[in-house]
Every structure is written in C-alpha cells, then in structure tokens.
Amino acid sequence: MGIDLFFGLVLPVLLLVVGGAVGRLKDHRHEASLRRREAELAGFVVTAMPRIPGRPEPVRASLVLGEVVIASDYGKQSVARLRNLVGGELRSYRRLVDRGRREALLRAVDQARSRRASGIVNARFETSMITANAAEVICYGTAIGD
C-alpha cells in the first residue's frame, strides 16, 4: 500500500514540482541570456526580405544556419496533458518554441558575424518534432557583406 502510494502519487508530484521548478529557472536564465545577446545585435539587420532597403548592393554573400533542439520540462508536459482534455492554447509551449526560434536566429547571426557580415536577408524558419517533448528549430538565411 505504501509502495503504491509512493509510485502512484508521491513520485509524480515530486517529479512535477522538481521538474517544473528547475524548468522555470532554466526558462528565466535562457530568457535573460537571449535578451542580453539581442541587445548586442545593434545595427545588425535580420530580415525576411531579399534585400535590405536603403543599403548599397552587397558584394559578398553566403548561407548561414542556426539550429537548436529545445525540450519542455515535466511541469509543462503535465499541463499539456491536462490541456489536451479541454483544448486551447498551450502558452508555455508557445513561449518555449519562441525562445527556440530566437536562439536559432542568434546562432545564425553569430555565424554571419564570424564572417564579418553586416546583415542577414531572406531569413527563414523551420520547426520540426524530434521527440514527443522536444522540437528542433532552425533559422537560415543569406549573410551579406561589403
């Protein structure tokens, strides 16, 4: 009876609390890291357009690619399971994939900057499922320079 209670109730709740708490902490840290790196972007243009208006025609161009596989935590997964019963938006998952996209974009920018590019044009995003709780987000585009 005690063992059943432990595995049936205590352990899942424990995992939920630990997973959810650590997950949230990691989310906040990642968000802070993203904000810091996005602030350092100043002047570097990323656009989905084929060229940057108002700037002279670039001389150099090369493909850049940023990739990240990001996973949800046990807390988010539990909430998603409950949401599956009533439907509606999974806000925490939306924020998760959004952070994944921002991360992928920043990695593409890092690659572009290492080639001394001044911007990225034709930026595109793709998202795909890796496991039930993890998704891969990629951002690719053409890094341009003078």
Add this chain to the structure above:
Amino acid sequence: MILVNTETVPGQEIVTLVGLVQGNTIRAKHLGRDIGASLKNLVGGELRAYTELMSEARQEAMQRMIDQAAALGANAIVNVRFTTSQVANGAAELYSYGTAVVVAPVAAAAE
C-alpha cells in the same frame, strides 16, 4: 561552391542555369537509451547532443547537394531551402535543395 538562399548571388551574374540539385539524409532521431536525455526531459532546456546530431545530419545532406552541383559543373547554388520531415517512427529525413548555376562577376559576364 557559393551557397545562398536568395535568387541571385550579389555581385555576380548567372551565366548558365544548371538545374535543381538536392541532398538528403535519413537519421534515427533517438540517441538510444541514454539517461542524459531522460533527465533533460524532466527539466527541459536545450538538448545539446540532439542539436549536434541534427546539425551533423544536415551538413551531410548539404554536402550531398553540393557534390551533385559540382558534378554538374556548377559553381554556385541559389534559392537553397531546407525541410525536415518524419518519415518513419523515430526517423527524420533532412532534405536540402536548390538551383545549381554557373555565376561570373558582373563585369566579366557583360563581355
């Protein structure tokens, strides 16, 4: 081999259109029974081992596309696109395709 996802290569003019080129690879998505991934699934965050796995696979697909373009005599690939799709349970196809062309600097092409 110049790669861009725009229609043209800046500073260059397309002299010859070679044709559509592609490269793909199908990879098992799982790293097997590794405890690291299970723990990460508890707390979330980036799965670095998976990021590297997918990154390597994508590079392989891109290299196949580049090899095909080189074999056809192209020196650039424009309009490069990537797609990822689940083709079997636990396996993903990474596909990259583009248009292989021969480019020359604008001044030289005008001659």
